[in-house]
Amino acid sequence: MKDHTPDFLELIRLAATSLPPDVERALRAAVEREEPGSSGRAALEAILQNVEMARAGSTPICQDTGTPIFTVHHPAGWSTRALREQIRRAVAEATHRSYLRPNAVDSLSGRNTGDNLGDEHYPTIHFEESEDDALVVDLMLKGGGCENVGAQYRLPDSRLKAGRDLEGVRRAALDAVHQAQGKGCAPGILGIAIGGDRGTSYIASKETLLRQLDDENPDPALAELEDRITEQANMLGVGPMGFGGATTVLGAKVKATHRLPASYFVSISYMCWAYRRRQMTIQAGEAAYS
Amino acid sequence: MKNLTLPISEEDIRGLKVGDPALLSGVMLTGRDAVHKWLVDTFIEQKRTPQGDDLEVIETLKPLMAGGVIYHCGPVVSGLDTGDYSFVAAGPTTSIREEPYQAQVIKAFGLRGVIGKGGMGPATLAACQEQGAVYFHAIGGAATLIAKTVKKVLGVYKLDFGVPEAIWVLEVVDFPAVVTMDSHGGSLHDEVERRSETALAALLLKM
Ligand code: SF4
DSSP, X not given: OOOOHHHHHXXXXXXXXXXXXXXXXXXXXXXXXXXXXOHHHHHHHHHHHHHHHHHHHTOOSSSOOOEEEEEEEEOTTOOHHHHHHHHHHHHHHHHXXXXXXXXXBOTXXXXXXXXXXXXXXXXXXXXXXXXXXXXXEEEXXXXXXXXXTOEEEESSBTTTTBOSSHHHHHHHHHXXXXXXXXXXXXXEEXXXXXXXXXXXXXXXXXXXXXXXXXXXXXXXXXXXXXXXHHHHXXXXXXXXXXXXXXOSEEEEEEEXXXXXXXXXXXXXXXEOSXXXXXXXXXXXXXXXXX | OEEEESSOOHHHHHTOOTTOEXXXXXXXXXXXXXXXXXXXXXXXXXXXXXXXXXXHHHHHHHHHHTTOEEEOBOOEEEOTTTTOOEEEEOOBOBGGGGHHHHHHHHHHHTOOEEEEBSOOOHHHXXXXXXXXXXXXXXXXXXXXXXXXXXXXXXXXXXXXXXXTTSEEEEEEEEEEEEEEEOTTSOBHHHHHHHHHHHHHHHHHHOO
C-alpha cells in the first residue's frame, strides 16, 4: 500500500483554507437578500472577502480550525491501521504548517498537545468498507463556537408542544435556531437526525452535513421538512452574526434513523458559515479532490 | 461608516449608536480570559499581590487602555521563534466569558470599548453607559481578513499566559466592526432576541 500522507495533507489544507463552492454560492445568494447598507449585509460581504483572501494565501478561513472529522470509505483489503497512522501524521504536519490551529486539549490537565493529536477520538476517524475500488475520504472541520450551540431534544417535549412526528421535529429545530441566536456564527447550516440513541443520533446529524447544500432529499416528506425549517428559521430574523436580517440559516439536512420504541431523539448539529468540508478520492494511486 | 482613531474621545463614543459600522485605526490590545482575571485580581480587587513584571507591565499598558479598546482574540501568530511577530489569523472569540470582569475593567482603566463576538450582558451594558464605552462586534470567522488589518505587532506582554492568552499590542488600520451595544443602554443582541422570540411564538402556533 502506497503512503498517502501527502494526499491527506492536501485534503486538510484544502478544507481549512478553501470554502467549498456550494457554500460560497449560498453565501453569495444570501448577500442579495440582505438590505443594502445593513449590518447583516456588510457581515456577509466581509465573510466573502475573507473567503477569497484565505483561498489566495492558503491561510485558515477561521482561526478556529475545529475538530477534524474524517469519514473513510475504503475498498476491501486496505489496512485501516495504516490509514489511521497516515491521517494522524498528516494532521500533525498540517498543524506545523499553520493550516490547523493546535486544538487538542487534555480535558483533565488542560494541556494542549500542540499537534492536534489526542486520544483515539481526536482527530475523529470513521472507517467503512465499501464495494468500490476507490478510497473515498470526507473531511469536515467542525468549529467550537457552533458546536456549543448544538442541541438534543427528547420528544415529546411539553414546553414546545412537540410530539413524536415531523411536526415535533420542526418545533425542536426552530427552538434550537432561536436559542443559538448569532452565537454559532450565523448564517448556519442545520444537520438534523431523528432517532438513534443519544450518541448515534448526534453522529448521524453530522453525517447529514456531508451532503451538498443544494441537493434534494430522496424522501419527499423529509425534503419538504428541510425546506420548511429553512424558510421558517429565516423568519426568526436573527440574521448574519445575529445582527438581524433575512438569512439566519443557509439550509437544513434531515436524516431519520431507527430508534428504540422508548426513545425519540432529535439531534441538531449547528454548522457555522465556515462550513469546511472536502472530499478526496484515490483511484489507481491518484488522488482527486472536490 | 464611522472612522475612529484610537484613543477615542468620550464625545465620539457617545455619538455612536447600535448598528453603526466602524473602522478602527490606531493602537489596541488583545486580552481574553487570563488577562481579565489578572487585571481584576491584581489591580482592581487586589486579592493577589503583584508579581514579576506585573507593575512594570501595567504602567506600560495604562496609557494604551485609557481611551483605548481591548480585543477579545486568541490569534494565530507567526514568527514565534524569531520574535518578528505577525498575525496570521485573528478573528474574535466569544465575549460573554469576560462578563464577570468587563464592567470593572472598563471603569478602572477608562476603556472606550471592547471588541469581540456574540455580545455581552447587563453589567457590561451598564458600565458602557456610565463610562462612555461601546461594544464593537467583529465578524466571527473572518480571521484572515482581520489579520490583514493588523499592520504591525508593537509588542507582547505576559507571553507566559500562552500565545492565545497573551497581551498583544497591535497597530491596526481600518479594523472592521459594528457597534452592537452603545453608551445609551441600547443592545442589538437584546433587540434581535426579543424579535426572534415573538417570531418563534408565532411559528409554533402554526401546525
Ligand atoms: S463558529 Fe465557526 S466561524 Fe465562528 S469562530 Fe467558530 S469555527 Fe470560526
